[in-house]
Amino acid sequence: MALINVAAREIHGKIVYYGPGLSGKTTNLQYIHARIPAHSKGELLSIATEAERTLFFDFLPLDVGKVHGFTIRFHLYTVPGQVLYERTRVAVLNGADGVVFVADAQRERLAENLQSLRELGQNLTAQGKKFLDFPLVLQYNKMDLPNALPTPVLDRYLNPMRVPRFEAVAIEGTGVFETLRAISKLVVNRL
Amino acid sequence: MNEHKTDRLVVPPDAVAQVAACLQRLMADSNASLSMVIDRSGRVIASESRDPRSGIADLGVLIAAAYSSLQEIARLLREENFQTILHEGLRERIVTETIDARWLLVVLFDEQVQVGLVRVLTRRTASTLAAILDLQQQPPKFSRQRQKQFRRAAQDTIDLIFGKDPEGPDRERT
Numbered sequence: 184m185a186l187i188n189v190a191a192r193e194i195h196g197k198i199v200y201y202g203p204g205l206s207g208k209t210t211n212l213q214y215i216h217a218r219i220p221a222h223s224k225g226e227l228l229s230i231a232t233e234a235e236r237t238l239f240f241d242f243l244p245l246d247v248g249k250v251h252g253f254t255i256r257f258h259l260y261t262v263p264g265q266v267l268y269e270r271t272r273v274a275v276l277n278g279a280d281g282v283v284f285v286a287d288a289q290r291e292r293l294a295e296n297l298q299s300l301r302e303l304g305q306n307l308t309a310q311g312k313k314f315l316d317f318p319l320v321l322q323y324n325k326m327d328l329p330n331a332l333p334t335p336v337l338d339r340y341l342n343p344m345r346v347p348r349f350e351a352v353a354i355e356g357t358g359v360f361e362t363l364r365a366i367s368k369l370v371v372n373r374l
Numbered sequence: 375m376n377e378h379k380t381d382r383l384v385v386p387p388d389a390v391a392q393v394a395a396c397l398q399r400l401m402a403d404s405n406a407s408l409s410m411v412i413d414r415s416g417r418v419i420a421s422e423s424r425d426p427r428s429g430i431a432d433l434g435v436l437i438a439a440a441y442s443s444l445q446e447i448a449r450l451l452r453e454e455n456f457q458t459i460l461h462e463g464l465r466e467r468i469v470t471e472t473i474d475a476r477w478l479l480v481v482l483f484d485e486q487v488q489v490g491l492v493r494v495l496t497r498r499t500a501s502t503l504a505a506i507l508d509l510q511q512q513p514p515k516f517s518r519q520r521q522k523q524f525r526r527a528a529q530d531t532i533d534l535i536f537g538k539d540p541e542g543p544d545r546e547r548t
Contacts, residue, residue, distance in 0.1 A: 190390035
């Protein structure tokens with residue numbers, strides 16, 4: 184739920200990057216952090232394992248600027264994708280105003296994408312949200328790889344909801360800002 | 375997707391002022407160095423600090439994360455929750471107190487201050503804050519027109535800030 188502090192004239196929104204392990208959630212945040220001007224961002228906090236896998240979350244605060252006298256701030260989070268960390272994902276997802284589901288476009292990861300997407304739906308429902316009515320954007324990442332499934336196939340399996348979706352190569356930045364822009368707009372539409 | 379649906383919590387200025395007054399009283403009575411009220415996602419709604427301090431937003435996020443992690447542990451242990459959490463370092467200590475389902479009270483203090491005193495005062499303050507913050511879970515009454523204008527302006531601003539990749543492929547193409 185977006186938080187509006189009228190005294191400080193601030194609006195805070197929480198956006199969570201969700202998806203299976205190694206799909207590129209952290210890469211999205213790292214790219215955004217590297218490209219956003221210094222005055223619009225805070226530090227990128229990462230709670231990771233020794234092997235640089237996300238243990239708890241990555242966190243990046245972004246300052247969009249002032250709108251009608253209110254400063255809009257987005258807090259971007261990633262969840263740990265590994266199956267083991269299901270309860271951690273629930274904790275990070277709590278209070279989210281919007282979700283980017285980062286899918287790994289490689290053919291052999293389709294089942295994991297589906298499982299993760301199903302889990303997202305269950306977790307949102309358990310938190311009292313309507314999955315089909317929740318601000319959600321899909322990102323098909325790693326589309327440059329030779330074993331990436333074509334977009335229509337990914338659409339058929341992952342996007343029966345027909346939410347906005349973007350092809351991406353997050354490590355090169357392709358599709359990263361398009362995705363961020365889309366989810367940010369969906370979140371402000373709920374304010 | 376319904377464009378007119380809203381999902382937000384507005385904390386009006388008088389509530390923030392009352393919260394700030396509570397935090398100031400808590401600081402004065404306990405000699406703590408920092409106190410703040412955050413939501414379960416770590417967003418800081420009010421804070422009071424004895425000395426200027428940076429990184430309060432990050433502190434809020436990390437404390438909320440630690441709190442939510444411990445609540446999951448409580449769930450596994452079939453505890454209802456951990457009402458109070460104490461982090462104890464060599465110099466700094468942190469007490470995190472549950473206000474209600476939405477809010478947390480966080481107090482930082484050093485080794486000169488008695489933990490027991492802070493816990494008692496924190497618990498008492500949390501109960502006062504619960505009454506103040508319970509009143510605020512109502513949507514604001516903005517006109518449809520104003521809401522529409524705001525959303526349009528916000529979308530334009532998002533396009534401006536996130537609309538291009540400052541040093542990336544978009545720029546290279548131009």
